[in-house]
Amino acid sequence: MMIVMNIEPISEKSNAMTIPSVLITGASTGIGAAYAERFARRGHDLVLVARDKARMEALAARLHQENGVAIDIIQADLTQPAELATVETRLRDDASIGILVNNAGTAIGGSFIEQSTDDVARLVALNTTALLRLASAIAPRLAAAGEGAIVNIGSVVGLAPEFGMTVYGATKAFVLFLSQGLSLELAPKGVYVQAVLPATTRTEIWEHVGADVDTLSNVMEVDDLVDAALVGFDRRELVTIPPLPDAGQWDALQAARQAMLPNYRNEHPAERYRSVA
């Protein structure tokens, strides 16, 4: 079994008081929109963040009508520091927000030498810097409250340089490491941090990399992905990999990594580096 935080589900804990609002980035379509739908059904008020205001308004109107929850929209390009700061301020100041879904992200096509420096920098700004700044904005407040959750959407690509999406994968490796580290720091303070690692999922992201998703194999439907991610969320799983059949493989990888930890602290270089032979 994957490692699970041994605390009661947030929904149960918070229902005794009030159901926390959920701020979801990248909520205009794809995985973020599916999260919005699921949390609205669970009775959470929402704050939706993305660039496309019209799409968020249409989604918000439908979800409000179907579920009666209150939904705010923040139109923001999270690669623009001033617009990102608006969302950070909301996360710092709005005590009703108890869950952050750090989902906004994108990918770009081509190999590293084909990608422009500006494009890879923008990718890093959205997939890592924005996600980090938003987590940093909300975490102190959640820790002080002793409850809440941060969900970070990574990718299996972050585990697999072999998949050939180097910069995208590097941003997702950052998301996984950040989530694991934050969990170690914040779990003792009552804050749950989940990393969700989807594989190929049917969303518009594939148009952005110049691929036709219908030509890809083993594509997961977005509803299946988010429902599985929420099973992991409800179990307080630290790392949720919906397509991975054998959770024991993940546990074995973590055990192998942890077995190396004592071996990193040595006064002298390893024997193999003591001669050129």
Ligand code: NAP
């Ligand atoms: P998507 O359908 O392209 O949706 C991306 C969302 O992010 C949209 O709501 C988009 O809204 C928003 N966004 C993009 N650029 C933004 C910016 N500069 N500022 C603010 N919002 C921005 O992609 P998705 O597949 O749902 O991706 C969601 C997350 O899942 C990403 O982190 C992605 O890396 C991850 N993921 C996806 C897959 C997959 O196969 N689909 C696999 C692994 C991981 P606007 O355009 O309105 O701003």
